[in-house]
Amino acid sequence: MTSEELKQITQHREKRTLEYKEAWSELPSNLFETVCAFLNRDGGIIVLGAQDDGFIANGVNPRAIDHMCKNIERRVPLTLPLLPT
Numbered sequence: 001m002t003s004e005e006l007k008q009i010t011q012h013r014e015k016r017t018l019e020y021k022e023a024w025s026e027l028p029s030n031l032f033e034t035v036c037a038f039l040n041r042d043g044g045i046i047v048l049g050a051q052d053d054g055f056i057a058n059g060v061n062p063r064a065i066d067h068m069c070k071n072i073e074r075r076v077p078l079t080l081p082l083l084p085t
Contacts, residue, residue, distance in 0.1 A: 009045060010054035017044035020052055025064045027071055035076060060084075 001009075014020055017038070021028045031046070038044040048068070049060035060068070065084050 006047070009047060010050060010056060012054065014052060014054075017042060019044065019046050020050035020054055021046060021048050022051060023048040023060055023068065024058050025061045027068055031072075032075060 009018065010020075012018055019034045019038075021031055021034070023031075027048075031048075034044075034046055038046070047054070047056075049058065050056045069084060
């Protein structure tokens with residue numbers, strides 16, 4: 001996802017296929033509930049590092065990204081690579 005695509009996405013409010021999660025240095029505790037909900041419906045986009053209204057104040061700590069990606073990959077079998085942007 002490009003930064004322009006991210007800007008376009010974060011102009012929208014949360015909805016059935018879009019969820020914002022604050023995550024500066026670790027994954028939010030309810031992340032996998034959202035993943036399961038998306039898997040049981042039509043899929044969706046989860047934006048980590050954003051407030052509920054889509055505003056990105058701090059984003060995600062660059063030093064924590066690797067650890068967070070590995071944590072997701074351990075808990076959710078992925079068919080495509082996880083590409084943080």
